[in-house]
Amino acid sequence: MTIADRKEREREERRMQIISSAESLFFQNGYDQVSMDQIARNAELSKGTIFFYFKNKEALYLTIVLQGIRLFHQLIDEAVQECTGPAINRLGALGLCGIRFAREYPGYRSLILLFKSGRFSFEDRVTSDPEVAEIVGHSDAIIRSMEEIVRSGVEDGSVRNDIDPVELAIIIRMMISCVMDKNPEFLWSLQRSAIDEDLLISHYMSLVETVIRGPENSQ
Amino acid sequence: MTIADRKEREREERRMQIISSAESLFFQNGYDQVSMDQIARNAELSKGTIFFYFKNKEALYLTIVLQGIRLFHQLIDEAVQECTGPAINRLGALGLCGIRFAREYPGYRSLILLFKSGRFSFEDRVTSDPEVAEIVGHSDAIIRSMEEIVRSGVEDGSVRNDIDPVELAIIIRMMISCVMDKNPEFLWSLQRSAIDEDLLISHYMSLVETVIRGPENSQ
Amino acid sequence: MTIADRKEREREERRMQIISSAESLFFQNGYDQVSMDQIARNAELSKGTIFFYFKNKEALYLTIVLQGIRLFHQLIDEAVQECTGPAINRLGALGLCGIRFAREYPGYRSLILLFKSGRFSFEDRVTSDPEVAEIVGHSDAIIRSMEEIVRSGVEDGSVRNDIDPVELAIIIRMMISCVMDKNPEFLWSLQRSAIDEDLLISHYMSLVETVIRGPENSQ
Amino acid sequence: MTIADRKEREREERRMQIISSAESLFFQNGYDQVSMDQIARNAELSKGTIFFYFKNKEALYLTIVLQGIRLFHQLIDEAVQECTGPAINRLGALGLCGIRFAREYPGYRSLILLFKSGRFSFEDRVTSDPEVAEIVGHSDAIIRSMEEIVRSGVEDGSVRNDIDPVELAIIIRMMISCVMDKNPEFLWSLQRSAIDEDLLISHYMSLVETVIRGPENSQ
DNA sequence: AATGAATGAGGTTTCATTCAT
DNA sequence: CATGAATGAAACCTCATTCAT
Numbered sequence: 001m002t003i004a005d006r007k008e009r010e011r012e013e014r015r016m017q018i019i020s021s022a023e024s025l026f027f028q029n030g031y032d033q034v035s036m037d038q039i040a041r042n043a044e045l046s047k048g049t050i051f052f053y054f055k056n057k058e059a060l061y062l063t064i065v066l067q068g069i070r071l072f073h074q075l076i077d078e079a080v081q082e083c084t085g086p087a088i089n090r091l092g093a094l095g096l097c098g099i100r101f102a103r104e105y106p107g108y109r110s111l112i113l114l115f116k117s118g119r120f121s122f123e124d125r126v127t128s129d130p131e132v133a134e135i136v137g138h139s140d141a142i143i144r145s146m147e148e149i150v151r152s153g154v155e156d157g158s159v160r161n162d163i164d165p166v167e168l169a170i171i172i173r174m175m176i177s178c179v180m181d182k183n184p185e186f187l188w189s190l191q192r193s194a195i196d197e198d199l200l201i202s203h204y205m206s207l208v209e210t211v212i213r214g215p216e217n218s219q
Numbered sequence: 220m221t222i223a224d225r226k227e228r229e230r231e232e233r234r235m236q237i238i239s240s241a242e243s244l245f246f247q248n249g250y251d252q253v254s255m256d257q258i259a260r261n262a263e264l265s266k267g268t269i270f271f272y273f274k275n276k277e278a279l280y281l282t283i284v285l286q287g288i289r290l291f292h293q294l295i296d297e298a299v300q301e302c303t304g305p306a307i308n309r310l311g312a313l314g315l316c317g318i319r320f321a322r323e324y325p326g327y328r329s330l331i332l333l334f335k336s337g338r339f340s341f342e343d344r345v346t347s348d349p350e351v352a353e354i355v356g357h358s359d360a361i362i363r364s365m366e367e368i369v370r371s372g373v374e375d376g377s378v379r380n381d382i383d384p385v386e387l388a389i390i391i392r393m394m395i396s397c398v399m400d401k402n403p404e405f406l407w408s409l410q411r412s413a414i415d416e417d418l419l420i421s422h423y424m425s426l427v428e429t430v431i432r433g434p435e436n437s438q
Numbered sequence: 439m440t441i442a443d444r445k446e447r448e449r450e451e452r453r454m455q456i457i458s459s460a461e462s463l464f465f466q467n468g469y470d471q472v473s474m475d476q477i478a479r480n481a482e483l484s485k486g487t488i489f490f491y492f493k494n495k496e497a498l499y500l501t502i503v504l505q506g507i508r509l510f511h512q513l514i515d516e517a518v519q520e521c522t523g524p525a526i527n528r529l530g531a532l533g534l535c536g537i538r539f540a541r542e543y544p545g546y547r548s549l550i551l552l553f554k555s556g557r558f559s560f561e562d563r564v565t566s567d568p569e570v571a572e573i574v575g576h577s578d579a580i581i582r583s584m585e586e587i588v589r590s591g592v593e594d595g596s597v598r599n600d601i602d603p604v605e606l607a608i609i610i611r612m613m614i615s616c617v618m619d620k621n622p623e624f625l626w627s628l629q630r631s632a633i634d635e636d637l638l639i640s641h642y643m644s645l646v647e648t649v650i651r652g653p654e655n656s657q
Numbered sequence: 658m659t660i661a662d663r664k665e666r667e668r669e670e671r672r673m674q675i676i677s678s679a680e681s682l683f684f685q686n687g688y689d690q691v692s693m694d695q696i697a698r699n700a701e702l703s704k705g706t707i708f709f710y711f712k713n714k715e716a717l718y719l720t721i722v723l724q725g726i727r728l729f730h731q732l733i734d735e736a737v738q739e740c741t742g743p744a745i746n747r748l749g750a751l752g753l754c755g756i757r758f759a760r761e762y763p764g765y766r767s768l769i770l771l772f773k774s775g776r777f778s779f780e781d782r783v784t785s786d787p788e789v790a791e792i793v794g795h796s797d798a799i800i801r802s803m804e805e806i807v808r809s810g811v812e813d814g815s816v817r818n819d820i821d822p823v824e825l826a827i828i829i830r831m832m833i834s835c836v837m838d839k840n841p842e843f844l845w846s847l848q849r850s851a852i853d854e855d856l857l858i859s860h861y862m863s864l865v866e867t868v869i870r871g872p873e874n875s876q
Numbered sequence: 877a878a879t880g881a882a883t884g885a886g887g888t889t890t891c892a893t894t895c896a897t
Numbered sequence: 898c899a900t901g902a903a904t905g906a907a908a909c910c911t912c913a914t915t916c917a918t
Contacts, residue, residue: 011898030338032251035891046900048895057892116402119249139404163422166412171423174405178397183335185358186393193385203382204390207430215429222918230881254908265883270910272881449877468776470689473912484879486916495913554840557687577842601860604850609861612843616835621773624831627800631823641820642828648872649864660897668902692887703904708889710902 015053018043019067022060027107031061031114058120062131065115068108069138072101076142080149087153088212094146095176095205102180109180146173153212160214168212175208237262237272238286241279246326250280250333277339281350284334287327291320292357299364306372307431313365314395314424321399328399365392372431379433387431394427453491456481457505460498465545469499469552496558500569503553506546507576510539514580518587525591526650532584533614533643540618547618584611591650598652606650613646675700675710676724679717684764688718688771715777719788722772725765729758730795737802744810745869751803752833752862759837766837803830810869817871825869832865 021043025034036057040047054060079097083090102109115122115135125132147169153159159168179201190197240262244253255276259266273279298316302309321328334341334354344351366388372378378387398420409416459481463472474495478485492498517535521528540547553560553573563570585607591597597606617639628635678700682691693714697704711717736754740747759766772779772792782789804826810816816825836858847854 178393612835616831
């Protein structure tokens with residue numbers, strides 16, 4: 001089946017070609033500001049071909065978001081698994097991982113936020129569309145994984161036990177997400193005050209750790 | 220000059236008619252998903268009239284953002300001024316105010332975020348366009364006001380003094396903004412875990428307070 | 439009737455205000471590139487007022503063209519009447535007058551050319567619309583006056599008699615009109631060759647004079 | 658590659674279809690008075706198709722102007738090259754050629770005049786836009802060619818030598834251009850006087866020839 | 877007389893999508 | 898499979914003109 005194999009391989013290559021072309025454009029200009037024409041030109045393919053591989057602009061977008069969230073999930077899993085010691089260390093690793101992801105892949109971050117913003121109406125398709133389902137699934141898995149870690153943290157004593165683990169997980173995620181979403185205004189503030197971003201983040205994270213440990217464990 | 224007055228009033232009414240028409244559409248569908256045609260139809264006016272009152276779709280948008288941020292600033296000022304006791308109380312009031320704003324006016328919140336997202340290029344017009352200038356001005360004023368409160372908190376002992384006030388102000392803003400930005404995913408988590416949003420937020424805020432007080436002042 | 443007089447005077451002033459406002463804009467940007475809005479703003483009057491005084495943009499335009507051609511005709515008449523000596527002198531004066539008009543009032547010149555270009559369809563209105571009629575009348579009068587001069591030039595021997603006077607008048611008008619219409623390309627040529635415009639024109643006119651005199655009279 | 662050839666041919670046909678559709682409309686009503694809608698309808702294509710082939714109304718216009726001036730240049734070159742005898746004959750041929758062009762292609766003539774009128778701002782694009790560059794190039798080439806002919810005419814004695822060749826070239830071009838630009842008024846004069854246009858032009862041209870020859874060579 | 881708000885047709889342009897080849 | 902020409906709806910915006918006051 002060498003011929004079929006090659007065809008298959010070529011097809012996959014075309015797909016990736018399109019995806020990476022769209023990615024770079026979406027990353028730079030944002031979903032709405034990119035036309036299928038630009039994507040086609042950037043991929044050195046015809047517009048028809050784009051529509052052969054992706055039935056929609058939206059489908060292409062979804063594929064990219066899926067790719068992004070897969071990567072995000074994988075990075076988190078790796079970071080968590082590499083972690084030893086008390087559970088709180090894993091929470092720290094997870095947080096850092098999120099922040100690093102947002103910094104290293106700001107494009108993915110934005111597209112994922114767009115997905116969650118309600119700009120499209122994906123709620124109805126969570127069950128019907130497998131791609132949407134997987135995206136939501138990854139998101140879910142990450143949250144559940146956090147809950148799990150919090151629970152074991154409570155057990156090993158590294159995480160406070162005076163707050164419901166599920167609630168605490170949500171709180172932690174919120175505290176981390178705001179570092180990930182630092183907007184232009186935030187960057188302005190830094191510039192104006194001549195504060196180093198990395199230093200600020202590390203201060204921030206240690207404050208979050210204090211919160212996670214709880215009043216008794218602090219110190 | 221009753222006649223001129225009435226004209227003036229009518230003109231203002233039309234303006235508001237247009238603005239509120241655009242607002243409701245922007246709030247529901249987002250800036251890019253709303254056309255001037257829809258706005259006109261929704262306002263029961265002709266397209267020409269819309270362009271008579273606002274030279275641009277962008278100008279209309281800016282007016283709404285300005286309205287939103289004016290409201291935000293005013294609410295914050297009121298909340299802060301009504302506050303008595305140590306400075307930290309004012310920070311708490313400010314935080315709650317932000318959260319309430321985001322909950323009560325999610326549409327304004329989104330449009331303001333869009334403004335800050337760099338989707339338009341307003342940087343060049345901060346000085347030339349008075350509307351842009353005012354928007355940025357409000358944002359600035361709020362941040363500086365926070366810094367001020369932090370400083371007086373350090374003085375009256377209600378705020379920790381082991382972190383640079385400016386940095387602490389930024390950190391507080393970050394911690395609050397993530398409550399304001401709670402996205403659909405966040406709401407999902409709550410629903411799934413049957414956690415009460417209000418309760419969560421109040422827990423969250425008290426944790427933030429702990430952070431602000433610092434290790435020595437806690438409890 | 440002082441009140442009525444004043445009113446009448448004011449009305450006339452308003453008219454002139456509008457006309458001169460429109461003139462300067464038409465002169466600078468061309469008929470199609472100027473909007474009634476601009477004219478109103480430039481005249482410091484409301485758009486409604488403009489339409490009160492002129493039922494149309496076209497009507498306003500016609501009034502200006504009429505003003506221009508009246509001036510042109512008058513200048514020519516004066517120049518011709520001031521002339522003494524043989525008839526050919528009057529032809530020279532007339533030509534110089536046209537060239538001076540085109541140089542001093544290039545705006546009028548352009549608007550008059552637009553009128554003659556067929557951009558509007560005034561042919562049908564030559565009899566019905568008195569303004570159109572007068573414009574065409576002035577044009578006609580100038581031509582006939584040229585024919586008349588040529589005829590008397592033939593009589594006094596200053597103009598060649600081997601060409602039908604009417605034909606010669608047309609020819610002279612053509613030769614002069616091309617100096618009046620000097621287009622950008624022409625100006626480029628001058629610049630490129632560092633030729634003085636005035637000198638060129640005076641050379642040109644003396645050549646035209648040679649033509650008018652005819653082979654026998656040359657010298 | 659018959660298939661690719663046919664596609665190419667079809668594409669070219671469509672282009673020509675659009676161009677000729679636009680041409681006839683521009684010729685009849687003038688650039689500003691023609692909408693892309695009309696062009697599309699006239700070409701029996703959708704508006705989108707027009708914009709697929711020409712990114713702009715202006716681009717479409719430029720293409721037509723280019724076509725016109727190419728034709729003009731070519732006709733002139735042919736006429737000049739076919740000419741034998743003294744250089745002045747070539748000037749005559751060139752002049753006749755210009756007059757014939759203006760009579761046979763009055764639409765092109767008008768569009769070219771519009772180009773030179775400064776209605777658009779092409780000065781900035783003379784170097785950057787190849788189409789603008791070529792248009793200007795043809796114009797230039799024609800003028801230089803006239804200068805060249807005048808110079809050789811001076812050498813072979815068929816052209817007067819008492820006027821600077823460059824200046825004389827400009828003068829000749831002016832004298833010819835006014836025959837080309839004969840406006841409605843001119844045509845009226847002819848009609849009124851029952852003068853035959855062709856006869857007039859031939860008289861005119863022989864007068865111009867007299868001018869070119871100079872006082873000594875005349876007759 | 878003067879105003880200026882309101883209109884709506886019409887302008888150019890963009891773009892996701894389809895489809896014959 | 899891949900192409901790219903063709904589409905047409907819809908976007909933003911302009912402008913001459915009208916009309917109630």
